Amino acid sequence: MTESLKTPRAGEGQREMGEAERFHSLLVPVDLTAISDRVIGRVARLPLADGARVTLLHVVPGNLPVRAQDRAERDARKSLVNEARHLAKALPRGVHVEPVVKVGSSVAEIADCATSTRAELIVMGRGGSRALRDTFLGSTAERVIRRGQLPVLAVRLAPRAAYSRPAVALDLEQGSTEVLALMLRLIPAPRPRVTVIHAFDTPYRGAVYPSLTEEDAEEWRNELGQTAAQQIAKLLAASLARAEVPPAEAPPWKTHVRCGSARLVIEKAVKKADSDLLVLGTHGYSGVAHVLLGTVAGDVLREVACDVLVVPARPAAEEPG
Structure with missing residues (x-):
């Protein structure tokens, strides 16, 4: 059953991580x-x-x-x-x-x-x-x-090397900082580009407001997408600061913000990026985190062809201030 583990010893060819990070x-x-x-x-x-x-x-x-x-x-x-x-x-x-x-x-x-x-x-x-x-x-x-x-x-994947094409699915809950912190520990410097995935949806459709035109809906989606992208950027910066990752060791981010089903948005982004790792959280009762461990969890976990790191939410009393 055992295969040959032809791999360099952990950390070889990489910046030496602090003991607290490992x-x-x-x-x-x-x-x-x-x-x-x-x-x-x-x-x-x-x-x-x-x-x-x-x-x-x-x-x-x-x-x-x-x-x-x-x-x-x-x-x-x-x-x-x-x-x-x-x-x-x-x-x-x-x-x-x-x-x-x-x-x-x-x-x-x-x-x-x-x-x-x-x-x-x-x-x-x-x-x-x-x-x-x-x-x-x-x-x-x-x-x-x-x-x-x-x-x-x-x-799921047969390992060939350290993760080199990671993706992380984020909502805008506080627990997302925990998701990013663990991802940064798992992937030491020099870090590869990380695909950041965020799915959002408009709360109302044309059936609710029939007088809204498709142009109105598109403008609304664009505004929501821009706001989400700005919030994701702030979240990434805050997470790097909290994890005490210097700018030189921060990964390049490729943000993928789309309107639609969280399951479909994540699956398409992971496939397009040919990701070897998907990182996601379970924080809160709304947004991507709830959906992923709710009714579409099986769909996401069945369809993505890569390893998956699932980070649970801390109890409320343990959330960082």
């Missing part, structure tokens, strides 16, 4: 199928702090017959130890890789392990296109994302 604890649930190679390959390319902890977790179904369960646990431990040894060779010296096998419900065990290891990020697989289209809405990854405790990097 990840100190990752939880990596793996199912020991072929998709696990992609997940582990991506972990090998993430910025990790000296002494960081990477926990490889496999959960054996708790409803197996007892004798079968014992054999499954033995097999899983053997495979996971090999995976941990293989991954450790591709990571910076000092990073500790720990294999953990649990029995029970995948989502519950992932949540418990994330808490006990103080994980900052969960990295797990999304599956191939056919499996994704058929089962993603009921998959472990989707249920972990909906639980909303930690950011989840859902890996």
Whole structure:
């Protein structure tokens, strides 16, 4: 199952990140199928702090017959130890890789392990296109994302290098600064161009105001789009300042503001940019954030052909002032 991890050690060829910027604890649930190679390959390319902890977790179904369960646990431990040894060779010296096998419900065990290891990020697989289209809405990854405790990097692509064509879908809620902050940690300097996607809609249609002409509607859409673009620019500047990213290390932004369905706007922008990573948040109860984890979540996550980083909202009491 394991592929060769032909990758430079994390940070090689890049500006040295501060320890606070790097990840100190990752939880990596793996199912020991072929998709696990992609997940582990991506972990090998993430910025990790000296002494960081990477926990490889496999959960054996708790409803197996007892004798079968014992054999499954033995097999899983053997495979996971090999995976941990293989991954450790591709990571910076000092990073500790720990294999953990649990029995029970995948989502519950992932949540418990994330808490006990103080994980900052969960990295797990999304599956191939056919499996994704058929089962993603009921998959472990989707249920972990909906639980909303930690950011989840859902890996679909076979990793070749660090992310080089990222996109971020933003609403205009305060939580968007958290989305951008995590994206900046995930992609160290020198940062590539980032496609910034924002979808907006007009609250009323011609059926409500039949006397409005198409020219009136177009003027309204243009005004809303310009206002949104200005607000996005301010949000980007504020996020860079909050993350203490100097101007020389800020990524070039390519802003994509469109009127229409959030799902369609995001899908088209990601496809046009050939993005290898889509970053989005779950903040608030309106706008893109709510829509993405609402009724169109499955559509977006099924259709985009790239990895997806989902950043949950902080509780209100934890929102930065």
